[in-house]
Amino acid sequence: MNNSEKIRKRGIAFLERAHDSSHTITVLILFLGTCFVVAALLFPDLLVTTESRTRLEQPFTTGVGFILLAMMFIMILFSVNFKPAGAPSVTNKDLLFLCFMLIFLFSLSKASASVANGIAGNTPYSVEASSLFYAIPVAMGPITVCLFMGMRIAIPFSMIMAFVVAFLFESRFDMFLFFLLSGTVGAYWVRTCKERGTLIKAGLKVGFVNIMLVTALNILNGSVLQLKLFGDWTFGFIGGLSSGILATGLAPLQEMIFGYTTDIKLLELANLDRPLLRKLMLEAPGTYHHSVIVGSLVEAAAAAIGANSLLAKVSGYYHDIGKINKPLYFIENQAGLENRHDKLAPSMSSLILISHVKDGVEIARKYGLGKGIIDIIQQHHGTSLITYFYEKAKQLKGEDVVNMEHFRYPGPKPQTKEAGLILLADSVEAASRTLENPTPARIKGLVQKIINKIFLDGQMDECELTLKDLHEIAKSFNTILNGIHHHRIRYPEGVARINHGAKKLNGNFDKNQPRSLRGHQRAYQKEGEDNLRRLGMS
Numbered sequence: 001m002n003n004s005e006k007i008r009k010r011g012i013a014f015l016e017r018a019h020d021s022s023h024t025i026t027v028l029i030l031f032l033g034t035c036f037v038v039a040a041l042l043f044p045d046l047l048v049t050t051e052s053r054t055r056l057e058q059p060f061t062t063g064v065g066f067i068l069l070a071m072m073f074i075m076i077l078f079s080v081n082f083k084p085a086g087a088p089s090v091t092n093k094d095l096l097f098l099c100f101m102l103i104f105l106f107s108l109s110k111a112s113a114s115v116a117n118g119i120a121g122n123t124p125y126s127v128e129a130s131s132l133f134y135a136i137p138v139a140m141g142p143i144t145v146c147l148f149m150g151m152r153i154a155i156p157f158s159m160i161m162a163f164v165v166a167f168l169f170e171s172r173f174d175m176f177l178f179f180l181l182s183g184t185v186g187a188y189w190v191r192t193c194k195e196r197g198t199l200i201k202a203g204l205k206v207g208f209v210n211i212m213l214v215t216a217l218n219i220l221n222g223s224v225l226q227l228k229l230f231g232d233w234t235f236g237f238i239g240g241l242s243s244g245i246l247a248t249g250l251a252p253l254q255e256m257i258f259g260y261t262t263d264i265k266l267l268e269l270a271n272l273d274r275p276l277l278r279k280l281m282l283e284a285p286g287t288y289h290h291s292v293i294v295g296s297l298v299e300a301a302a303a304a305i306g307a308n309s310l311l312a313k314v315s316g317y318y319h320d321i322g323k324i325n326k327p328l329y330f331i332e333n334q335a336g337l338e339n340r341h342d343k344l345a346p347s348m349s350s351l352i353l354i355s356h357v358k359d360g361v362e363i364a365r366k367y368g369l370g371k372g373i374i375d376i377i378q379q380h381h382g383t384s385l386i387t388y389f390y391e392k393a394k395q396l397k398g399e400d401v402v403n404m405e406h407f408r409y410p411g412p413k414p415q416t417k418e419a420g421l422i423l424l425a426d427s428v429e430a431a432s433r434t435l436e437n438p439t440p441a442r443i444k445g446l447v448q449k450i451i452n453k454i455f456l457d458g459q460m461d462e463c464e465l466t467l468k469d470l471h472e473i474a475k476s477f478n479t480i481l482n483g484i485h486h487h488r489i490r491y492p493e494g495v496a497r498i499n500h501g502a503k504k505l506n507g508n509f510d511k512n513q514p515r516s517l518r519g520h521q522r523a524y525q526k527e528g529e530d531n532l533r534r535l536g537m538s
Helices: 003-018 022-040 058-079 092-119 128-133 140-149 151-169 172-190 199-221 228-258 263-269 275-283 285-305 307-319 346-366 371-379 389-397 418-432 442-457 467-484 493-501 517-534
Strands: none
Touching: 092 128, 092 140, 092 151, 092 228, 128 228, 128 275, 128 307, 140 151, 140 172, 140 199, 151 172, 172 199, 172 228, 199 228, 228 275, 275 285, 275 307, 285 307, 285 418, 307 371, 307 418, 346 371, 346 389, 371 418, 418 442, 418 467, 442 467
């Protein structure tokens, strides 16, 4: 093995380790530490409050000590809360976002503290700076982090944020406790945020919690009967409400800058009147109908296995948007027209089918659908084989000449439960259209056959779906497909002829209808009156 090959393999091994959760946490710690070091070098006085600056002769040394304490706090916190087996998956984008939020909140708190000190010393009213500190909207940080990354990241972030900001107030434990609990409850109340108004409501709730926290802290300090308590209540409530307002205003901007896809955005994308979905409906109606059914299938299945049902449903709507570019090359859009693949070589047909994945990714980026949906579009076929054109190529050229890899999608294989669900539902829905008499037994057999085939092909190897999950998914697919392909009652031929021959005019049967039909009408009317009489309704 030559040196270049060794270097290449070592590079691949390093990249694989970099994706390991425990290694990612180490990167997070180093990245945050770097941010604090840069902040200390650029702004050595930033870590020293107005009151303590006169007493400290070496502010830079104080800053370095603060950085060491902060890094130790972060390392211990993440080591205890996130074991390697259950560590959160964070990317470089997540690290950048968390560091940005910490620096932003620290700068906001520093500026707010300076303003509070200025106001307290220049107002005719007896407003203390310590009361104004409660109005600092620090809870906005955990609220925003929870909105984008969930509670598992928001709670540790709240602890780190409270620890860092507390240094602005002489490391007071009461301020650390206030910011920690305020941020934690704020994150808790937006954990299932589905609309932007929820952020304002969370801010109001944080405001009321702040009032209770301020009361408890005043009792602890023995100043509960002083007029200062009313000022603390007011500014504590303002701090909570302003946190919700700031989160509402800044969340869309951060969502756009960092490329996050929140549940709020997913609900907006789920609107079938969106321009992209309307374009799909007009230019590729068969694909549109297929996508809506796939969305229904994966939504129910995701709820059954504990996956993100909203992300799965919306991804189902958009997974085939790449077919907009060449709609007539896909069978569901041909509507009885000539099949264009009849005049193409199998290899060319396979390239056209494969291209809809790449086209879909480009369209999704153009319309800003978000990384989560883009990844699912890219993975929704995995590396599966285009069997029809592969078999056709073997018949034309011979099995030894045809390379199977040329008839496979480029992948990657599904990496998440939601992506795996889309792959399964896409195949099952398309195959269900080939059933001539879709009875429940036939649907069940087809679903099991398709899922087994995909599983044996190795398409589920890289996602988190278990055999138990696949069993629940099959049950869910059966329920939805049986509802779609249900049978209707066949009307008797005589009744159908009567209903077809009878004419209505302003709610009354035409008097010129044949006598036999009028006789049938009177008989049905008499029978209906007898039924109502037996039910006690006439």
